[in-house]
Amino acid sequence: MTRALVNVPKTAARGEIIEIRAMIQHPMETGYREGLNGERIPRHIIKRFVCKYAGEEIFSAELFPAIAANPFLAFTTIATESGTLTFEWTDDRGETQTASAEITVT
Amino acid sequence: MNDRPNRPTLAAAIRAVTGDAPVIEGRVKFEIAPLVENGNAVPVKIEVDSLMTAEAHVRRITMITEKNPQPDVAVFHLGPRAGRAQVSTRIRLATSQVVVALAELSDGSFAISRANVVVTIAACIEDLSRA
Numbered sequence: 001m002t003r004a005l006v007n008v009p010k011t012a013a014r015g016e017i018i019e020i021r022a023m024i025q026h027p028m029e030t031g032y033r034e035g036l037n038g039e040r041i042p043r044h045i046i047k048r049f050v051c052k053y054a055g056e057e058i059f060s061a062e063l064f065p066a067i068a069a070n071p072f073l074a075f076t077t078i079a080t081e082s083g084t085l086t087f088e089w090t091d092d093r094g095e096t097q098t099a100s101a102e103i104t105v106t
Numbered sequence: 107m108n109d110r111p112n113r114p115t116l117a118a119a120i121r122a123v124t125g126d127a128p129v130i131e132g133r134v135k136f137e138i139a140p141l142v143e144n145g146n147a148v149p150v151k152i153e154v155d156s157l158m159t160a161e162a163h164v165r166r167i168t169m170i171t172e173k174n175p176q177p178d179v180a181v182f183h184l185g186p187r188a189g190r191a192q193v194s195t196r197i198r199l200a201t202s203q204v205v206v207a208l209a210e211l212s213d214g215s216f217a218i219s220r221a222n223v224v225v226t227i228a229a230c231i232e233d234l235s236r237a
Contacts, residue, residue, distance in 0.1 A: 017189035030198070032175045058187045066171060066179040066198045068147035074194035077187055 002026060006087050008101035012079035020051065020059075023072040024089050024097060030065035046071055048090040054083035079105045116204060119170045119177035123208050124216045134219035136207045145199040145225040154191035154209040154217060164191035166210040173203035199225045 002025040012018050024046065031043025049061045049071070059075045071089075087099040114122065120129075137151040154164045163186045169179040182193045191209065199205070202224045209217045 030175075053187070056187075058185070060183045062181040064176065064178040064180060066174050066176070068196040068198050072194075072196050075182070075184065075188065076190045076192050078189040080187070 002097065004087065004089065004097050004099040006085075006099045006101050008085055008103055009079075010102070011104045011106065014079060014081075014105050016079045017076050018079050018103075019074060019076050020085065021072070021074045022049070022051065022087050022099070023070060025070050026089070026091065028063075028065065028067055028069045028071060032065065044092050046089045046091045049073060050088045051075070051077075052086045052088075053077060054081055079103065081105055113175060114177060116170070116172040116177070116206065120206060120208065120218070123168050123170070123210075127210075127214050127216055129208075129216040129218050131218055133217040134207050134209050136205075136219040136221045138205060138221045138223055140222065141224045141226070142199070143226050145201070145227060147196045148199055148223070148225075149194070149196050150205070151194040152192070152207045152209075152219075156191045156209075156211070158186050158188055158191055160186045161212070163188075163212045164209050165212055167191070167193055168208045168210070169197070170206045170208070171197075171199065171203055172205070174198070174200045179205075199223060201225055 004024040007021040009018050026046050029041055029044040033041050035041050045065055046063055051059045058077045082105045085101050088096055090096045133155045135153040142148050152167055156164045167182040170177040179197050205221050205223055207219045
């Protein structure tokens with residue numbers, strides 16, 4: 001689909017609260033706009049985002065057309081163990097895009 | 107953009123989220139500029155005063171608008187593993203209006219915060235798809 005960017009600290013101390021940032025390239029077409037021909041441009045947005053840490057969901061979001069293009073999300077989690085964080089975005093057409101990042105927890 | 111007769115009022119949109127649960131003012135810190143030039147990407151940060159323990163945490167943060175074509179902006183699901191109840195994103199505002207952040211706490215009650223935002227260039231009005 002498109003480009004996704006995620007930002008997770010490479011290392012953290014166990015129990016530390018870390019900030020995670022995720023952004024994906026997407027038009028987030030609202031469905032409320034009209035094109036040059038006067039016809040409504042169909043809605044096409046990312047509607048769901050999920051972040052999992054070592055397989056367990058730690059954060060998710062339902063998004064609506066009022067989220068700006070190239071949706072950006074920042075949230076926090078407690079560094080519990082070394083492992084993989086996975087990110088998944090799903091849009092109106094059912095297309096999904098994934099990204100992942102490794103963290104080492106000491 | 108705001109001439110949509112079917113759009114629920116802000117009060118109705120809040121009630122659709124909270125139902126009959128108690129709603130308290132405060133505890134939610136809503137960072138959003140009071141005056142924004144460009145309604146197409148308005149940075150927002152929501153922080154809820156919560157220890158985020160297994161017993162007492164924020165389950166859900168919902169953002170709704172007063173005058174966008176539809177009230178819903180986003181629903182964030184979090185839990186004690188978040189450590190802090192804090193979320194940032196960028197939103198669209200079709201016009202100057204009130205934006206509301208509602209935090210659902212683990213006891214089923216809600217905390218609410220409202221922000222009044224003046225928008226000088228609205229989202230949705232012009233074709234900014236090429237911007």
